[in-house]
Ligand SMILES: [Zn+2]
């Protein structure tokens with residue numbers, strides 16, 4: 001396997017796209033690596049004589065991936081700009097544990113099932129294990145204390161019971177330390193159950209908790225946790241909407257709270273022959289309501305297909321984006337654009353005749369474009385390149401949105417009840433406006 005490619009870096013507000021060979025030896029001061037694009041050539045395992053497989057992938061840099069989801073250096077895929085080889089819009093195929101952002105509201109895909117699942121139960125378990133938060137049990141604590149010869153079995157702070165079993169371990173699910181932190185998995189799950197408000201229709205179950213946190217340390221509880229025995233525990237039972245029970249096809253999405261707000265929403269959308277899509281948005285016509293001014297009235301659609309569950313952006317004002325957690329292999333001639341902070345970059349894998357000159361031309365053209373159109377946003381508009389055998393991945397700096405104040409004014413008129421416009425205007429997350 002051979003590799004070549006390039007990367008995207010940033011120094012202050014200056015974003016640079018370059019091939020690895022062009023940037024060799026010149027590192028700029030304070031340079032942050034944001035993303036990488038790679039050409040991956042895999043030789044045929046059968047014969048050297050067969051043509052190798054060539055793929056292109058894009059991924060967030062290791063540095064940026066380690067940052068918080070809200071960091072401006074994280075890489076997001078822009079759903080609206082996904083295009084196929086004929087330049088038609090393509091919906092994004094949702095993966096488990098994806099983080100989607102509608103306007104500034106984040107959703108985590110907690111689970112889904114469609115007819116043709118690409119994953120085996122083992123793979124699903126591995127994935128859950130990766131996502132689950134590790135917790136200690138009273139048994140673990142006891143063993144540790146025995147080594148220090150001061151052992152007393154910690155009791156559950158709800159029922160005072162001291163037993164801890166594989167089925168119902170006594171755990172510390174929050175930041176509370178010492179013996180006060182222990183609680184039975186079932187005691188916790190039952191307690192959260194009493195705080196749950198449910199709304200149910202034939203196709204949709206919405207669950208709401210005003211708080212989903214420890215009352216003492218205020219730490220939000222995870223939904224999945226794991227003990228040392230590598231068993232995964234789910235704090236919330238998911239019941240499917242009645243119309244979806246037979247086929248068993250559904251998606252579970254959790255809306256992630258803003259800071260200083262520990263409320264939780266979980267939506268279970270059930271698919272049936274009659275019901276194959278759901279609309280999400282701020283308007284009453286949307287089935288999954290999201291009350292935030294950054295969300296359009298009918299913002300996005302969740303669509304069921306036997307091969308997968310997809311999201312389509314419905315020309316929303318602030319867009320629908322997906323956090324890039326894993327490398328993304330780019331299909332040839334398809335267009336993908338990524339958002340980093342306020343910058344949007346587009347990538348298209350195309351056939352090519354002279355990689356180097358073509359590439360330099362592109363960079364020059366798009367530098368020009370950015371200067372001319374500082375606030376608007378464009379996909380790439382490339383002519384088809386001539387024949388030849390080599391491929392080239394183009395990277396295009398498509399646009400940056402500048403000013404933050406203006407866009408807030410435009411949506412103030414359509415604001416929903418109970419929002420504080422001043423507070424919203426201070427929010428710096430909502431930088432890119434899609435037109
Ligand atoms: Zn208990």
Ligand SMILES: [Zn+2]
Nearest residue numbers: 174176214217
């Ligand atoms: Zn606590």
